Amino acid sequence: MRKKWTPFRITALSLVSALAAAGALTGAASPASADTSAVRVEYTCTTSAGPGAQMTVWVVGGLPNDGAGSNSAPGNQYFYIDVDLDMRELRPVLTLAEGVRLDGDSTARLGARIVGPDGTRTTEAAFTFAPKWLQTTQGTAVRAAGAFPAQVLSVPGGYDVRVDDLALTLRPKRADGTPLGTITASCTHDPAQNDLLGTVLVQGLIAERPPRPDGLTVVSTTPTSVTLTWQGYPWWNKIGGYDVYLDGDGGHTGFVTENQVTLTGLTPDTQHRAKVVTVDVQGIRSKMSKGLIFTLPRA
Known part of the structure; x- marks a missing residue:
């Protein structure tokens, strides 16, 4: 018979004081924030603009610091994972005959698996692109910002956040804002690649x-x-x-x-x-x- 998990309750001020005394924090002014974690993923993309293409993407995530310590979250309380995309090589996906501009109407969606002691769940983050003028896409950093939906995890333990397929919807424009049509890309990565964005430690602790x-x-x-x-x-x-x-x-x-x-x-x-x-x-x-x-x- 499985032992019932009873969370330990503590006020946030007491938690900060305890961590500071233990040397884990420098002061009570530190915000409940997020640690940055990143993984480089090589994607193979099928595009609406032509043949398949290879693309390098840095996936950068802000993991929660909502519990006691880095990359932690109390059980049964929702938390957020911010995530940014840094695409260093869009040239094979976005073939350019001239300079183009990408705006926030260009979007992306990134799948992910959260793997922990209670099994595997899937989720998906939505992104909008930062404004960018591109005269060449080779080696030019194109960035998009987004987040996964709120997560609630119950069983204490470590939960690996692993990235999956990436979908792009690009709407390039001329400098004067004239649309140049829509280019879509469906991108997958080799499952043997490292796809671990980071690990969230879910704790039996409720910081009030x-x-x-x-x-x-x-x-x-x-x-x-x-x-x-x-x-x-x-x-x-x-x-x-x-x-x-x-x-x-x-x-x-x-x-x-x-x-x-x-x-x-x-x-x-x-x-x-x-x-x-x-x-x-x-x-x-x-x-x-x-x-x-x-x-x-x-x-």
Whole structure:
């Protein structure tokens, strides 16, 4: 008979204090964030533009730090895995007679398997492309940002996140914005290749924190600014405000007391990922919100 798993409950502030005392953290100000993991995958693609092609893709993922330690998540609580694509060799897929531009209407989908002690489940991440002008695609980095749907894992243990097939829908344009049609590609990789993006450790631990913000939305944009809003939720302590992050944990843009912020001084025609963390009056922090990917207009 299988032993029933009873999770250990602890407040996030106590968890941070314990980890700091053990040398695992440098201070209570560290956000519930994500560690970056990456894997290089060689894909063989069948395209609508002609014969098959080979393509190199770096898959870069942000694994959760929602539990106790790196790449961890409490059991029975949802978490997010951000993922970016860095395509260094699009030339065989996107045959160019002239320079072209790719925008956010070019998309990709990446399959993945999550393999752990309770078996294997499949999931799929959706991406939008960052704006890019291409005069040659050989050796030029083309990037797209996305995320897997929220994951909830129950049985404690290590869960390997392994990438699978990749599908591209490319809509190149001329410099003046004139569409050049749609090119699709269906890409597979040799199963003998390394396809391990990273391992998430699911723990029998419930870190009680303020609820994470939800409903992060773009209100308006200019070529150099964006206004964001989101939904915050009450909990035991009074909410003090929100930390806002742009393009990773190192992109802390400031602390606000309302559930809205305007970020200025940004670069036109760029893609970004924003996240928000709730902070209560005692300094207890929520997990990071789901990332919101947006693109600023051209100047």
